[in-house]
Amino acid sequence: MAQARFRALSVLVVVLPLALAALTCLVLPIYVIRPFRHQGATELSVALFVTRIAPAVSLACAIGAVAVLIFFWRRVQGWGVRTLAIFALLGAVASAWLTRINVYELMFHHLDRPEFTAADRAHVDSGDMVIAIRVNGERRAYPIREIAYHHVVNDRVGGVPVVATY
């Protein structure tokens, strides 16, 4: 009995930290980098670092958790321990998936292929503000009411790659 319990816990000792690491990869950046919250320089630096490694780390943790539970599932005895193990696994797998999603572009859709129209055909009010550039003689206007939503427009103007931001 005691041996069985020990064997079950030994599996959890591996799976739970893997799940925790994966969840940290997901939750820490979301917690730190969110609107209407002050970001300190150090915490932002840490959160951005975690964001950059999150897809790889969370995937490795999820794969590790899956592998451990597949190979050692028979050791995981008792409904309480099994429930905990399954929740940990689901957490790790969900994190591995969610760290690959750019939530900011879910809120503000990315412009994959920005399109443009001639000035005399544009349906923009005369009084609306635009951000205007001229590069190598080519002129471009980005209505602020549009770019304030998309935030980022990758473009090529006058042969030069530019990114218009607002």
Next chain:
Amino acid sequence: MAGGLELTFHLAGINNQNFLMRDEQTGTYWQQISGRAVSGPLAGSQLELVYSDELTFGLWRNEAAAGMVLKPVIRDASQYAPSDWDVRMQKTPTVLDFPNTALRSRDLVLGIAAFDSARAYPVDRILREKLIEDRIGSEPIILVVGPDEKSIRVFHARLHPGDPAPEYYRSKPARGGADEPLYMDAASGSQWSFRGCAVAGKLTGACLEPIPAVKDYWFDWRNYHPATTVFRR
């Protein structure tokens, strides 16, 4: 571009209400307001600023008849900013404040970083005065409001280094076009348009150098330019 590499950017986060973007090619994070890479393989790199104007569409179209305009995305159009978005934004709380400074957090300023100095000009003051003469660092500049009474441009006030800085006066635009005389300089008596070019008088054809400026909230401008001064004359 950075280091010869052409980058494609995505919205990727926020830092004290100024957004972060990430490039697809290296995964580096860049701060929008500064164009500086803050995290990742290219950290420390700096994107080159392209001079831009913030104008009314009507004035821009008058100047740039052959220009192209970003088209709206139909599926997203319902979420585009309403016409009074700037009024609504004024009521949005800030997460970073600088009490005991010259301005309030959501005061709108025109920020200029030039000649090794940074200076903030309250936008309502510029729009009220129509033409402001000032100095940044040791250089004279003029801030000019366009014939549409909303657009603002900034110019280096002298044509050549070492020239004495002339005094400028606001004229009344005849028809409000981009090439109508808008202001004149006392030294030569030349008339200048909103493009910053002399359209009449002794200096006809000469153009003043435009100075990049950004419309920003005081808290954000002050955050990235801690040594900034404020125009209060």
